[in-house]
Amino acid sequence: MNTDVVIVGGGPGGATAAMFLKHEGIQSIIVEKEEFPRYHIGESMSGEAGGVLRRLGLEAEMLSRRHPVKRGLTVYGPSGKTSWFVPVMARDNNWELYPQSTWQVHRQDFDKMMLDEAVARGATLLPGRATRPLVGDDGAVRGVEVRLADGSMVEVAADVVLDCSGQNTFLANAGVTGPKYLGSYDKQIAIFSQVVGAIRDEGPKYGDTLIFYQQKYHWSWFIPLDDETVSVGVVIPSAYFLDKKESKRDFLLRELQEINPECQRRLAEIELVEDVRVIPNYSYQVQGFTGKGFMCLGDAHRFIDPIFSFGLYLSMWEGERAAQVIKGYLNGANRDAANPFTEHELFLEKGIDVLEDMIDTFWEYPLAFALFMHQRYRELMLDIFAGRLHERQPSEALLEMRRLLKRERGYDKPGEYSVPIGSRYRPERAPIWVATDVEYD
Ligand SMILES: Cc1cc2nc3c(=O)[nH]c(=O)nc-3n(C[C@H](O)[C@H](O)[C@H](O)COP(=O)(O)OP(=O)(O)OC[C@H]3O[C@@H](n4cnc5c(N)ncnc54)[C@H](O)[C@@H]3O)c2cc1C
Structure with missing residues (x-):
C-alpha cells in the first residue's frame, strides 16, 4: 500500500x-x-484545545453531544477551605482577553x-x-x-x-x-476511575475541573463527564502507594476520603462505575x-x-x-x-x-x-x-x-x-x- x-x-x-x-x-x-x-x-x-476543535468546524457537534462545558478549574488548598479559580480565557485580535469555554469528554x-x-x-x-x-x-x-x-x-x-x-x-x-x-516527578503514579453520586457545583461552574491539593506530588482530580458521571483520580509518589499495601480500589476509595476535606465532602457517597486503573511512571x-x-x-x-x-x-x-x-x-x-x-x-x-x-x-x-x-x-x-x-x-x-x-x-x-x-x-x-x-x- x-x-x-x-x-x-x-x-x-x-x-x-x-x-x-x-x-x-x-x-x-x-x-x-x-x-x-x-x-x-x-x-x-484546555481552552486552546477547544480552539482546535472550533477550527476543525466541530463546535456544533461537540455541543450537540452535550459534553460538559468547562469554563475553568478550581484548585483547593490542603485545608479545603481556600481555593483559587482559573477561568478559561481566549484572546481576540487585539490581544484582549475574553471569557471562553472548552469541554470535558468521555x-x-x-x-x-x-x-x-x-x-x-x-x-x-x-x-x-x-x-x-x-x-x-x-x-x-x-x-x-x-x-x-x-x-x-x-x-x-x-x-x-x-x-x-x-x-x-x-x-x-x-x-x-x-x-x-x-x-522525575518523584515517580508518580495515577490511580483513577469514574463515579456517580458526587456533589457538583451548580450554575456556570457545573462542568468545571476541580483539583484537590494535599502536598507536593500528592493531589486528586474531579472532572464532570456527564450529568451523572465524574472522573476521579489520585496522583501520588509510587513509594507512598506501595507503603499502603492496599489494592488499587481500596487505595483510591480511601484516598478520596482522606486527601482533602473538600474532596471528602464532594465524594462522601459515591459508587464506582468503571474499573480502577493505574498508570505508573508516566x-x-x-x-x-x-x-x-x-x-x-x-x-x-x-x-x-x-x-x-x-x-x-x-x-x-x-x-x-x-x-x-x-x-x-x-x-x-x-x-x-x-x-x-x-x-x-x-x-x-x-x-x-x-x-x-x-x-x-x-x-x-x-x-x-x-x-x-x-x-x-x-x-x-x-x-x-x-x-x-x-x-x-x-x-x-x-x-x-x-x-x-x-x-x-x-x-x-x-x-x-x-x-x-x-x-x-x-x-x-x-x-x-x-x-x-x-x-x-
Ligand atoms: C493520569 C492521566 C491523566 C490525564 N489527564 C488529562 C486531562 O485531564 N486532559 C488532557 O488533555 N490530557 C490528560 N492526560 C493526557 C492524555 O491522556 C493524552 O495526552 C492524550 O490522550 C494524548 O493523545 P494522543 O492522540 O497523542 O494519544 P492516545 O490518545 O494515547 O492515542 C494513541 C492511539 O494509538 C494507538 N496505538 C498505539 N500503538 C499503536 C501501534 N503500534 N499500532 C497501531 N495503533 C497504535 C492506541 O491504540 C491509541 O488509540 C492524562 C494522562 C494521564 C496519564
Missing part, C-alpha cells in the same frame, strides 16, 4: 492530523490497533467521534498494529509494517510516518528517535523526535505532569501544525536536509517547555505561584493555562518562573535542549527509559 502520510495511532492526535492533512489535500492512512470505542484517560480540555465517545470524522473527511482507516518502521539504507523512514487482525502482514509505504501512538511511543521503542528519558521525553521521513506527535514524544490538562491540546494542536509542515515538505521544503523537520521540533519543544516550567513552579514554589496567578502576572498566567505557548513568549511571568527555578533554557543545540523533565531538573541524573514492548517479528 502507498500513501502520502501513514499515521500510527487513531487517537485525538492522529485523527486531528488526518483531518488537517486532508484539508491540505494530503492523503493519509491511519493504523489503529484498538477497536473504537475504547476507554482512555485524559478527559479535560474519551471513548470523543475519540470515536474524531476518528469517524477523520474517515468521513477522507482518511483511510487500517485496523491493525504497526509492528515496525520501514527504514531505508540511508536511514530515512519510508513507512511501516502492519499486522492486521487476521494475523497477515502488510507494508504501508509513505513519504512521512507520523507517530501518534501515545504512550506506546512506537518510533522511540523501535530506536528510530533519540533516547527517551524518564521524568512522564517522559523523547529527544530527536523528528527526522528524515518521520515525526512524533503528542504523547508519542513527550508527556508532562497532567495536573493542568494539557495532553489533548498538545496532541491535537501538534496535529494541526504537523499538517502545515508536512505540506511544505511534500512541496519540496527541506527535502534534502538531514532532518527536514528540525525547526518544527524546536518550535514544539519551546512551547512544551513553557508548560513544564509553569508546572514545576507550581510544585516547587506554591506561594510564589499563587502570587503570580492572582496578582502579579494574572493575564500572562491565564495565557499559559489556556495553552498560548508561543505568541508573546517568553513572557515576564515565564522569565520570573525560570529565575525562581534557576533554569536556563538554551535552544542553540538541536537535540540537546530541554532535557530532562521534572522539577528537580538534573540532566546528569535523568534516567534513560528502556523499551520493553518492542515488536520486531
Whole structure:
C-alpha cells in the first residue's frame, strides 16, 4: 500500500492530523490497533484545545453531544477551605482577553467521534498494529509494517510516518528517535476511575475541573463527564502507594476520603462505575523526535505532569501544525536536509517547555505561584493555562518562573535542549527509559 502520510495511532492526535492533512489535500492512512470505542484517560480540555476543535468546524457537534462545558478549574488548598479559580480565557485580535469555554469528554465517545470524522473527511482507516518502521539504507523512514487482525502482514509505504501512538511511543521503542528519558516527578503514579453520586457545583461552574491539593506530588482530580458521571483520580509518589499495601480500589476509595476535606465532602457517597486503573511512571521525553521521513506527535514524544490538562491540546494542536509542515515538505521544503523537520521540533519543544516550567513552579514554589496567578502576572498566567505557548513568549511571568527555578533554557543545540523533565531538573541524573514492548517479528 502507498500513501502520502501513514499515521500510527487513531487517537485525538492522529485523527486531528488526518483531518488537517486532508484539508491540505494530503492523503493519509491511519493504523489503529484498538477497536473504537475504547476507554482512555485524559478527559479535560484546555481552552486552546477547544480552539482546535472550533477550527476543525466541530463546535456544533461537540455541543450537540452535550459534553460538559468547562469554563475553568478550581484548585483547593490542603485545608479545603481556600481555593483559587482559573477561568478559561481566549484572546481576540487585539490581544484582549475574553471569557471562553472548552469541554470535558468521555474519551471513548470523543475519540470515536474524531476518528469517524477523520474517515468521513477522507482518511483511510487500517485496523491493525504497526509492528515496525520501514527504514531505508540511508536511514530515512519510508513507512511501516502492519499486522492486521487476521494475523497477515502488510507494508504501508509513505513519504512521512507520523507517530501518534501515545504512550506506546512506537518510533522511540523501535530506536528510530533519540533516547527517551524518564521524568522525575518523584515517580508518580495515577490511580483513577469514574463515579456517580458526587456533589457538583451548580450554575456556570457545573462542568468545571476541580483539583484537590494535599502536598507536593500528592493531589486528586474531579472532572464532570456527564450529568451523572465524574472522573476521579489520585496522583501520588509510587513509594507512598506501595507503603499502603492496599489494592488499587481500596487505595483510591480511601484516598478520596482522606486527601482533602473538600474532596471528602464532594465524594462522601459515591459508587464506582468503571474499573480502577493505574498508570505508573508516566512522564517522559523523547529527544530527536523528528527526522528524515518521520515525526512524533503528542504523547508519542513527550508527556508532562497532567495536573493542568494539557495532553489533548498538545496532541491535537501538534496535529494541526504537523499538517502545515508536512505540506511544505511534500512541496519540496527541506527535502534534502538531514532532518527536514528540525525547526518544527524546536518550535514544539519551546512551547512544551513553557508548560513544564509553569508546572514545576507550581510544585516547587506554591506561594510564589499563587502570587503570580492572582496578582502579579494574572493575564500572562491565564495565557499559559489556556495553552498560548508561543505568541508573546517568553513572557515576564515565564522569565520570573525560570529565575525562581534557576533554569536556563538554551535552544542553540538541536537535540540537546530541554532535557530532562521534572522539577528537580538534573540532566546528569535523568534516567534513560528502556523499551520493553518492542515488536520486531
Ligand atoms: C493520569 C492521566 C491523566 C490525564 N489527564 C488529562 C486531562 O485531564 N486532559 C488532557 O488533555 N490530557 C490528560 N492526560 C493526557 C492524555 O491522556 C493524552 O495526552 C492524550 O490522550 C494524548 O493523545 P494522543 O492522540 O497523542 O494519544 P492516545 O490518545 O494515547 O492515542 C494513541 C492511539 O494509538 C494507538 N496505538 C498505539 N500503538 C499503536 C501501534 N503500534 N499500532 C497501531 N495503533 C497504535 C492506541 O491504540 C491509541 O488509540 C492524562 C494522562 C494521564 C496519564
